[in-house]
Amino acid sequence: xxxxxxxxxxxxxxxxxxxxxxxxxxxxxxxxxxxxxxxxxxxxxxxxxxxxxxxxxxxxxxxxxxxxxxxxxxxxxxxxxxxxxxxxxxxxxxxxxxxxxxxxxxxxxxxxxxxxxxxxxx
Amino acid sequence: xxxxxxxxxxxxxxxxxxxxxxxxxxxxxxxxxxxxxxxxxxxxxxxxxxxxxxxxxxxxxxxxxxxxxxxxxxxxxxxxxxxxxxxxxxxxxxxxxxxxxxxxxxxxxxxxxxxxxxxxxxxxxxxxxxxxxxxxxxxxxxxxxxxxxxxxxxxxxxxx
Numbered sequence: 001x002x003x004x005x006x007x008x009x010x011x012x013x014x015x016x017x018x019x020x021x022x023x024x025x026x027x028x029x030x031x032x033x034x035x036x037x038x039x040x041x042x043x044x045x046x047x048x049x050x051x052x053x054x055x056x057x058x059x060x061x062x063x064x065x066x067x068x069x070x071x072x073x074x075x076x077x078x079x080x081x082x083x084x085x086x087x088x089x090x091x092x093x094x095x096x097x098x099x100x101x102x103x104x105x106x107x108x109x110x111x112x113x114x115x116x117x118x119x120x121x122x
Numbered sequence: 123x124x125x126x127x128x129x130x131x132x133x134x135x136x137x138x139x140x141x142x143x144x145x146x147x148x149x150x151x152x153x154x155x156x157x158x159x160x161x162x163x164x165x166x167x168x169x170x171x172x173x174x175x176x177x178x179x180x181x182x183x184x185x186x187x188x189x190x191x192x193x194x195x196x197x198x199x200x201x202x203x204x205x206x207x208x209x210x211x212x213x214x215x216x217x218x219x220x221x222x223x224x225x226x227x228x229x230x231x232x233x234x235x236x237x238x239x240x241x242x243x244x245x246x247x248x249x250x251x252x253x254x255x256x257x258x259x260x261x262x263x264x265x266x267x268x269x270x271x272x273x274x275x276x277x278x279x280x281x282x
Contacts, residue, residue, distance in 0.1 A: 090169070095143050098145065102147035102151055103147075105147070
């Protein structure tokens, strides 16, 4: 049975080195040598990470040796982040309405506070 | 550091999804907004086209709550029971959607920390298992994995 593609995507994204590789590839193609440079890691170690990213469909281009540049594949990442976007939208909407409500509650309290203070003076 | 309005979404464990957000109000007001029906109705789930038709809250340990939303062409309901109520700092309740496609109830924990008149709210939803959490995530209806949304968000602009 083929693993669920979204599982592979999230498993691939769970590693900080692989996220850093994706971030680097987001700004353009790069070879394994170039990708290995910022990390204190051997090229074979980097190649291993690249394989995981490839299997998840997050990058492409790595079939031949070291020199072939790797490219980011937006579609798999978009699927993985699509629901997150929706979830975020829903809750940002909820919380913006809550912000408005809290402002109103604060204003009401301030008003009541004024009245109370005025009342106290009498 | 207070970043009012910034929503953080994380997965603190393999069964949980958490959100953190700072509000410019006292914990007492935020707690009220989360527990009083007349206030809940004003913000929770009432996006354009939706209203809260039922909003019942029996705010005591073991007491039940029930929410039903309606749009022109559908209704959506959920409910649960309160497990811990510590105003205005902590609220724990169970959660189950009427049309839940996943097993068991989820456990919601809301924690409020007030500082300088602002309140940081952390809500954590814990599912019965990692499989359930991931199923919920995949449904797109309710929440997220991946260690840090912000790291993903950084990648997104360059992909569009």
